[in-house]
Each structure stands twice: as C-alpha cells, then as structure tokens.
Amino acid sequence: MTTSASPCHAHEGWLLTPEAAAIRPEEATAVVADVHLGYEWARGNAGDCVPAHSLAETVDRLGRLLARAEISRLVVAGDLVESARPCARTAADVFRLNDWLRERGVELVVVPGNHDRSLFWMCARRPKSAAPGPIVAPAELTVSGWTICHGHQPSRGDRVVMGHHHPALVVDRFAAPCFLVGSRLMILPAFSPNAAGLNVATAKGAKPWLSHDLTCVASAGVELLDFGPLSTLAARIGGRSPAPAPRPRIA
Template sequence: MLDVVFADRAVAFDPGTLVVADLHVGRAAASDVEVPLGERADLTGRLSNVLDRLGPETVVVAGDVLHEFGRVSHRAAETLDALDEACRDAGAELVLVAGNHDGVLANAWDRTVHDAYRVDGCARDVLVCHGHEEPEGSADLYVVGHDHPTITIEGQKRPCFLYGEKTYRAADVLMLPAFSRVAAGVSVNGMRARDFQSPLVTDADSLRPVVWDQGRHEALTFPPLGRFRELL
C-alpha cells in the first residue's frame, strides 16, 4: 500500500510536504445553498488543524484553488491571504498548482503558480498536478484532485481518496477528495473510467478507496472498486 500519512481530506509525504486539492475559494458566495459555516473560517480552521497535527514544511494545493472566472473577488483574495497566513504561522510555505478553475489565480497570487509540482526528498518521484489534463512530466506517483471523489457506504456519502497502482503510464495515481466542503462530491460507487473527468483515470476497477475516519483519526482502506462494488 501507499507509504503516506492520510488526514482529513489531505495527505502528507516525507520529509514534510502536505497536499490538499480543490479549495474552490469563492464557491460559497457563488452557491445557491446555505453554508452553515463561513468558507474562510472553515477552510483555514481545518487546514490549521492538519498543520498542527502533521507539521509540514510545505503545503501544496493541487489545483482549483479558486472558484472564480472573470475576476478574483475581494473576499476570495482575503481568504487566500488567510490560508497563506495560516501556513506561515505554522512554519510552512504555501505552493499553488493551477487547475481548470484558476485562470485568474495569478491576479491574486504574487508568487509562482505552478502547472505541476514535484515533491522534494521523497523516496519515490511524486508529481502533484490538478488532473484535468495529462501532465507533461513523468513520475512514479501522480497526485491529483479534480473529480471530488466520495463513496457511499450504507447510505452515507463520505469523501474518499482513490489509489491506483500502475494505472497511468505504468505509474501510480492518488486522487484526493475536495478539501472544500462546499464543492459537491461525486459518488464513485458505480463509476467506470469513462465517467471520471480526469484522463489519469484509465482503470476505475483498480482504484482502491481510502476513507478518513475523523472520529478514530485513522484511514480505512477498502478493496479496489471492482471488488468493493460487490460488497456495497
């Protein structure tokens, strides 16, 4: 199994890189549904909790940092600043990778916006990208977001990670759930490769769901979807 540390909608690699995906800052303001928690407080609070627990040196957002298209709203820019401040307060650097919703991200970020980010110091060659298009670089492991995976178990929909061994360019793929709790998740129970939006998913049956149990603070690993569907 994958040698990483799982957390609440986040994953950490040695020697100190945390990866989250799909913050969708600005989604709450664009949504028609009522959000029980303020977007900024929810994102920064949950990120700070993970930072306190794992103490990374680098935090990488694997795309769809924003949910903005024509311009970056003042509120979204302030939320991005608050996330950056939360990382700095924890002694970590925030690194942003562009997703398909990030066309105007450079207007709100005065540092490099990466197309992909290679994790330093890992035993494996790990490349973080959003996953909405095929990456240019090769790697042993691709870490992506984009599809917002969830799995429905006993009628309850849970955010999940999806891990596939040797499923893309003979390399592994790890898909992260959306860190945003406003962005709707898609239930992967019955999905085939053609149903995923990411071209890095070539064999859905081989993807192994991993669910973070918040109450027990542990990751629950399930059989690959091809076999797991028979148990649901």
C-alpha cells in the same frame, strides 16, 4: 465486508489523513486538492444567499492537519479558489489564508486547476509592501518523485497525485470523501466540504482510474477506513448497488 480503521493510512511513502491530505514526511510537505476558497462569494454572485464560511472551515481543517505532522509546505493540487473570475473578496481570503500559514512557518504553493484562472489577478493585488503571497507553480510539480497536478488535463508523469474528481464513497444516503490509491496513481478527495462527491463505486465513462488497480480509502471524519479494491467495491457494499451520488456542485 470488513474494513480496517486507523486515524491515518500509509501508502507508498505518503501518510493519508482524515482531513483529506497526503503528507510526505521527508519533505515536510502536505498535498491537498479542491479547496474552493470563496465558494460563498461565487454563489452570492449567482444570486444565492450563502453565509461566509469557506475560509473558517479551511483554517479549522488545516489546524488539525498541522497538529499531525511537521509541515513547512502546503501544496494545493488545483482549485484553491472557486471563482474563475476575479473576485476581491476571494482574493482577500486567499491572502488571509496565506498569512495564517506563514505565521505557522508553512509556505503555500498552488498548482493551478481549472478554477484558478483568477489567481494571477489576485496575486497582482497583493501590496508590494506585504509579505509574499502564495506561490503559483507550473501545471505540474514534483514531490518525492510523484507528479502533482490538478487532473483536469492529462499528465505526463509516471506516478501522479491529482484532485479534480472529488471522489466519494456513497452508500444509501451516506457519503464520505475518499482517496483512490495505487502504485502509480493517487486521487485526492476534495478538501472543501462544499464539493459534492463523485460516487466512485458507480462512476462510469473515461475516468483516470479505470486502467489502474486502485484501493478506496474513505474518511469517516476522525479516521480512515480501507474499503479494499475499487474494482469490486460496488459488489461488496452491502450486496446491493449504492444510491446515486448527489450531483456535484463543483467541478
């Protein structure tokens, strides 16, 4: 199997990046999904001891993204936060992220996902004297004719960008987050490194990509690799079936 490599990948007017973002240059807008900010606080509430890391990782990745293109709006296609329950520490991290982006001239817009039920509670905690917090959009948002949604519910859009499924390419014990892209559907990888991936080569059941002719574009960290049609991916990966993907910890 041969692949082509490039730092970014152009698709239907979008610029896909190794940071798991899709940029729409004419709107100065970047779209990401499944940030799961506050993952460590949610795990801590469940009894696990997890170092604080999700905000620093998010800011580091966004810093690399902002260095690639002029961006004035960051749209999160669902699951900005991990905990669906009110969490003061997660709220503080959301505001820190929002302020970090504002300092760089970037507006934060969130299309709510299934984990984001606590967002309105968090935004209500923002002091009235403080700068505006993140904008919580309706269930769907339009960017350059594409409908941005989370993907946990059916979309009425004709051309859709979604997250939720955390697509990944898994070969043996190596897993890489990947984009699934077609002429009318684009599924983003999880922006959070804590979100274990769903192996797209072996995933079965009622997945949104089954009725679409999609291509797998995987991130190798500093570049993207085009693995060609998803429909033949399993047969082309080394002539053998990939090992089962790790069970996703976040959905």
